[in-house]
Amino acid sequence: MASPTTWIPLFSKGFRRAARLHLRRNFSGSERQCSSQAKVGFIGLGNMGGPMATNLLKKGHSVVAYDVSPEAMERLEDEGASIAMSPAEVASKVDSIITMLPNSQHVRSCYTGEKGVFESVQPGTLIVDSSTIDPSVSKEMAGSALKKGAVFMDAPVSGGINAAKAGTLTFMVGGDEKEFMAAKELLSAMGKNIIYCGGVGNGQAVKICNNMLLAISMIGTAETMNLGMRLGLEAKLMASIINAATGRCWSSELYNPVPGVLENVPSSNNYEGGFGTALMAKDLGLAQDAATKSLTPTPLGSLAHQIYRVMCNSGLAEKDFSSIFQFLQEQNSK
Secondary structure, eight states: OOHHHHHHHHHHHHHHHHHHHHHHHHHHTTTHHHTTTEEEEEESTTTHHHHHHHHHHHTTOOEEOOSSOOOHHHHHHHHOOOOOHHHHHHHHHHEEEEEESHHHHHHHHHSTTTTOGGGGTTTOEEEOOOOOOOHHHHHHHHHHHTTTTTEEEOOEEEHHHHHHHOOOOOEESSSSSHHHHHHHHTTTTTEEEEEEEEETTTHHHHHHHHHHOOOHHHHHHHHHHHHHHHTTOHHHHHHHTTTTTOOHHHHHTOOOOTTTTTTGGGGTTTTTTSSSHHHHHHHHHHHHHHHTTTOOOOOHEEEEEEHHHHHIIIIIITTTTGGGHHHHHHHTTT
């Protein structure tokens, strides 16, 4: 049996952590403001994760960050974050963790690999993964978290890099409904719409369905704009008419793929930044895997997947997915 000198400090530390978590998950108003002083871990500081972590800092959260890129960590450190040298170090220092990673393999490595989150995650830690991955991997990570006494929720995002910078992302959250309010409080620092979708993996299911539609609509917008311009129509005029008519969609109105139609979108910046073609191809692959498993016909989703894979092999993998317009333009010249 442990002596009082060893048992009491351990009890006190555990009690303090439990008390903090209780406040974070069960109270509102002034008590909830106390939770913003707790440290938040953020892993993955790319085009989306970097601005998201910045918004956490702006909203008064204390952030402990990690990324494989030293430059990305330096940028966030300059904005006030603390830097860790591994996911495990992040997990050892925080009460909640947010991850934003490229794919399922990166998520598995981050959590279960050497110096991964699950090596040192503390019981009671709230984990929110905002990557877009296979729903089955989210369920797998949730099971591993449960064994560590932690809570895992999937919360992929929609809105793109501009919404990440503005803090107006939409989060699609899957997990234990009793934990949703705690997750919502945290995610509200980075997004405008935080929607509960059901059990773990449901957030991912919604996201891959949404991205399949996004890819289809972007291809349709690019084809339409390309055809109209080849028929002699001016691009801005055509876009303004479409956006006042039945062809209006997010891809035409807020993320038009034709250079010069809109400012502050990737198409007007040589298709740099934004959501990469390779990532769209990855998400479309996830949608097709899900369609195959569920015996669901998705003919346009399948064709969109093929088109984005061809784009990746045509030198556009690192360009924004709206570069489908550039791809079609190049086909014109052949």
